[in-house]
Amino acid sequence: MELGICALCEKEKKLVDSHIFPAFMWKSGSKQEPIQEFSLNEKYPKKRLNGIYQKLLCDTCEKIIGQYENYGRPFLERVRGITPKEPHTEVFNKFDGVKGSNNKYNYSKLKLLFLSILWRASVSSMPQYAQCDLGDFYNSQIRKLLLDNTPSILSKSTFPIAIRCYNLEDSDTSPLHIPPIKVQLKNYHKSCYFFVIHGLGVHIGVGEFQDYKNEEFMRGAGFDEEKLIVCYLSVEQDKHLINIYSESAKKLGLLNI
Numbered sequence: 001m002e003l004g005i006c007a008l009c010e011k012e013k014k015l016v017d018s019h020i021f022p023a024f025m026w027k028s029g030s031k032q033e034p035i036q037e038f039s040l041n042e043k044y045p046k047k048r049l050n051g052i053y054q055k056l057l058c059d060t061c062e063k064i065i066g067q068y069e070n071y072g073r074p075f076l077e078r079v080r081g082i083t084p085k086e087p088h089t090e091v092f093n094k095f096d097g098v099k100g101s102n103n104k105y106n107y108s109k110l111k112l113l114f115l116s117i118l119w120r121a122s123v124s125s126m127p128q129y130a131q132c133d134l135g136d137f138y139n140s141q142i143r144k145l146l147l148d149n150t151p152s153i154l155s156k157s158t159f160p161i162a163i164r165c166y167n168l169e170d171s172d173t174s175p176l177h178i179p180p181i182k183v184q185l186k187n188y189h190k191s192c193y194f195f196v197i198h199g200l201g202v203h204i205g206v207g208e209f210q211d212y213k214n215e216e217f218m219r220g221a222g223f224d225e226e227k228l229i230v231c232y233l234s235v236e237q238d239k240h241l242i243n244i245y246s247e248s249a250k251k252l253g254l255l256n257i
Contacts, residue, residue, distance in 0.1 A: 006058040007123045008065070008147055013058035019051050020120045020129060021177070022069045022113075024077070025197045026051045052126055064146065065116050071106065072113040079230055080165060080199055087233040093226060107225045108154050114161055115142050118193055118204050121180045132180040132193060138206055160212035162221035164201040164231045185215060192217050 004015045057065065075092070082090060119142040121132040134142070145154060178196040183203075185191055192205045194217070203217040212218060222229035 002055060004055060006061050007056050007120075008061035008143060009058060011058070013060075015055035016057060016059050016062050017053045018056040018062055018065070018120065019053045020056075020124050020126065021051055021117055021197055022073070023051055024069070024073050025200070026177075052128055054124060054126055056120065056124065061147070064149075065120075068109055068113040068116055068146075071109045075110060076200065079163070079228075082165065082232060087231070089221075090230050090232060092228045092230065107156075107223070107228075110228070111154060111159070111161060111223070112146060112149075114202060114204060115159060116146055117195075117202075118180060119143060119146065121195075128179050131182060133182075134206065156224040157209050157212050159207070160205040160209050160215070160218065161223045162203040162218045162231075163223065163228065164221065164233065166196070166199045166201060166234060183217070185217070 002015055003012055005011070006013050006015065079090075079092060118132070118134070119139065121129040122134040122139055124132075142159075176196060177198070178194075180193040180195040183192050183194055185205075190205065190207060190209065192203050192215075194201070194203050196202075203221075205212060205215065205217070209215060219231075221231050
């Protein structure tokens, strides 16, 4: 029995293998193929099939995280299932056709899923996630949100999120994973983290943003209590992504442009 301190409840318990990114995010529907993982800590990309995990949580806390993953999975699979030929935005406000749902969109549960990913990467000791460090204050803040399931204080201006989907079918870019990397914002001396997993690109602002809609990373996207607005485009068309990774992309051969 391997005992350790659970990162979520902070109690000494038997730890289980925990995925940093949910297992379902490493495949698209029933299709599963190796994903190229790009990291600023590695000179060359690595191919992975089942993701990265470590003994991070106890079984009880793994199930707490699992409830957010189970809620978000059918919704995100639907979001990623759209492959438009031209850049555009899509509005999602309910679970159309998802068995067992009441067709209502639960903003808090979906947001807690994304925050759980960022938090897991931040507290992980895996070298792939060394670039993700929220610091003690925000790690503790998100940990309490996840553990206590307190969505009532999770407003749209707190840890604002923007989601983009990249159409890889008409792109020279293979399915890829970019672990969370910090982006310093021009305004308010604030920052956000950005990651990509199998065509899904996510920006998460760190902390409180009263004027979050005007932040550059929110361009064209939206995520609040009523709806999720997703931008669909190719990797090559995302100028923001290219600007963020211009130097790193050249070194890693990330973008074929």
